[in-house]
Amino acid sequence: MRGAIGFCLILAVGFGSAFVAHADDDKGGKKKSDSAAPAKKESKGAAGAGKAAQKAESAKKADSTKGTEKSGTSGASQTGKPVSFIRDVAPILVENCIACHNPRKSESKYVMTNFTQLAKGGQQGEGITLEPGKPDESNLVELIRPNGKPRMPYKLDPLPPEKIATIERWVSEGAKYDGASPGEDWTVVLRKSQSVTIPAAYPATVPITALEFSPDGTTIAASGYHEITFWKTADGTLASRLTGLAERVYDIAFSPDGKWMATASGDPGVYGVAKLWRNEPGGCKPVRELAETQDVVFSVAFSPDNKKIATAGADRTIRIFEVETGKLLSQIEDHADWIFGVAWSPDGKRLASASRDKTAKVFDVEKKESLVTFPGHQQPVYTVSFTPDGKGIATGGEDNRIRVWNPDNDGKPIRDMGGFSGTVFKLRYAGDGKSLLACSGDKSIIVFSATGSQVRKLQGHNDWVYSLAISRDGKTVATGSWDGEVKLWNAADGKVIRGLIAAPGYKPPAAQTAGR
Numbered sequence: 001m002r003g004a005i006g007f008c009l010i011l012a013v014g015f016g017s018a019f020v021a022h023a024d025d026d027k028g029g030k031k032k033s034d035s036a037a038p039a040k041k042e043s044k045g046a047a048g049a050g051k052a053a054q055k056a057e058s059a060k061k062a063d064s065t066k067g068t069e070k071s072g073t074s075g076a077s078q079t080g081k082p083v084s085f086i087r088d089v090a091p092i093l094v095e096n097c098i099a100c101h102n103p104r105k106s107e108s109k110y111v112m113t114n115f116t117q118l119a120k121g122g123q124q125g126e127g128i129t130l131e132p133g134k135p136d137e138s139n140l141v142e143l144i145r146p147n148g149k150p151r152m153p154y155k156l157d158p159l160p161p162e163k164i165a166t167i168e169r170w171v172s173e174g175a176k177y178d179g180a181s182p183g184e185d186w187t188v189v190l191r192k193s194q195s196v197t198i199p200a201a202y203p204a205t206v207p208i209t210a211l212e213f214s215p216d217g218t219t220i221a222a223s224g225y226h227e228i229t230f231w232k233t234a235d236g237t238l239a240s241r242l243t244g245l246a247e248r249v250y251d252i253a254f255s256p257d258g259k260w261m262a263t264a265s266g267d268p269g270v271y272g273v274a275k276l277w278r279n280e281p282g283g284c285k286p287v288r289e290l291a292e293t294q295d296v297v298f299s300v301a302f303s304p305d306n307k308k309i310a311t312a313g314a315d316r317t318i319r320i321f322e323v324e325t326g327k328l329l330s331q332i333e334d335h336a337d338w339i340f341g342v343a344w345s346p347d348g349k350r351l352a353s354a355s356r357d358k359t360a361k362v363f364d365v366e367k368k369e370s371l372v373t374f375p376g377h378q379q380p381v382y383t384v385s386f387t388p389d390g391k392g393i394a395t396g397g398e399d400n401r402i403r404v405w406n407p408d409n410d411g412k413p414i415r416d417m418g419g420f421s422g423t424v425f426k427l428r429y430a431g432d433g434k435s436l437l438a439c440s441g442d443k444s445i446i447v448f449s450a451t452g453s454q455v456r457k458l459q460g461h462n463d464w465v466y467s468l469a470i471s472r473d474g475k476t477v478a479t480g481s482w483d484g485e486v487k488l489w490n491a492a493d494g495k496v497i498r499g500l501i502a503a504p505g506y507k508p509p510a511a512q513t514a515g516r
């Protein structure tokens with residue numbers, strides 16, 4: 001059902017800004033003036049930060065009134081079937097309540113995402129919040145009625161009468177929990193019980209937030225809507241689609257030996273998951289879910305020896321898992337804000353991270369301790385990589401610059417490169433270590449030499465260039481932009497090999513493309 005709502009909004013908002021609108025409608029139109037990445041920034045709103053959350057919530061609600069008409073909610077009240085918490089009530093709470101009543105933000109100390117706490121009440125309503133069989137004595141029902149004091153959802157439009165009726169009826173019928181255990185996070189149960197409809201043909205493009213070449217270079221994997229789409233590098237046609245991901249895909253990585261793939265994805269403000277796949281000849285097969293978090297996972301990285309995988313995201317935590325077993329080896333919480341990127345040192349002993357807290361850090365993997373913090377960007381840091389010799393670290397961020405610094409000498413700067421007039425979203429060294437490529441919000445990609453001089457600028461994207469990949473043979477560069485376009489470039493001369501819109505079945509309306 002969430003999926004359906006997502007696509008309603010995409011249709012309403014249209015070309016290019018598809019997912020921007022989903023969680024923060026008011027920002028969809030003016031992303032250009034915003035210097036940070038909208039996909040990432042907007043998630044803050046949905047994550048429950050005060051006003052932004054309310055706005056996001058009301059935007060969602062405005063839309064979901066239409067979107068849920070077909071769902072079980074009205075179905076149950078019309079057919080006389082008993083009301084189910086998971087099927088009928090939970091979706092109403094997700095859309096209207098939990099942005100303000102969750103473990104991280106619990107207005108009036110009231111957490112609704114766990115049934116035990118939902119039934120118990122918050123600081124005002126302990127013991128009177130839910131009286132099975134007696135809606136009139138249940139504070140929760142009192143507060144959603146039009147004359148509730150204070151009426152919920154707080155300072156937002158009241159719930160439509162049929163939704164209030166569904167909740168009342170559920171209380172009348174005994175206010176039973178029909179998940180597995182009342183202490184569990186039922187939002188997870190709900191999400192798993194809902195099937196997402198991925199359209200055969202996309203009605204709009206999706207921002208290319210993640211790109212990676214398959215190890216053999218025959219396909220390029222791109223972020224889709226709840227899926228990854230694989231495109232043939234030889235002719236740009238669709239090779240295959242891989243579903244089983246959260247709404248947005250933020251990172252795709254293959255292990256150095258090519259046997260594994262990992263993905264980072266999430267529904268902003270709600271859920272995030274890092275997933276491990278086995279890369280088999282017939283396509284990738286899911287192995288297991290690694291970190292499951294309450295906001296998106298932005299980055300995944302395999303250790304050079306293929307044995308470990310690091311994940312990081314909006315929960316400010318770096319986790320390291322053993323690939324074979326899925327065992328959590330360590331968990332590092334040292335950043336004060338979202339972590340956009342993680343990277344291993346070539347010897348696999350250290351891990352570097354890039355964060356919205358305006359720093360990059362280096363950790364000793366064995367000792368699980370922080371070695372150095374680099375504050376030089378003074379703006380959110382989006383991307384990080386060790387130099388191929390392991391002696392330096394390159395970072396890029398919202399200060400529009402790439403800074404190379406020495407992790408063994410207190411983060412002392414080695415060099416710093418400009419040439420961009422927008423955020424540096426991603427940087428990568430070519431396999432031979434002779435060049436560094438970076439892409440930016442100014443729609444360009446710059447190829448730098450190992451010593452930091454600009455070799456060439458790749459131009460031709462019509463929107464933020466958000467993702468970048470280099471084929472393992474070093475011959476081809478792929479870049480992906482916010483408007484859904486993927487371009488393949490010849491690394492040797494910087495010429496475009498081909499461009500494609502990485503949205504299956506999407507037909508660009510001529511007028512819209514011209515309009516941009």
Ligand code: HEC
Pocket residue numbers: 054057093096097098099100101107108109110121122123124125126129139140143144150152153154155156159
């Ligand atoms: C925009 C934020 C927001 C949303 C959305 C919201 N609430 Fe609240 N809720 C609050 C605030 C703030 C309070 C405390 C109000 C007060 O005490 O003045 C509160 C208090 C409550 C309480 C009393 C808790 C206690 O102290 O025992 C209940 C019950 C409640 N909300 C239920 C709901 C329900 C049900 C929904 C969805 C239909 C909802 N809320 C949506 C902000 C919100």
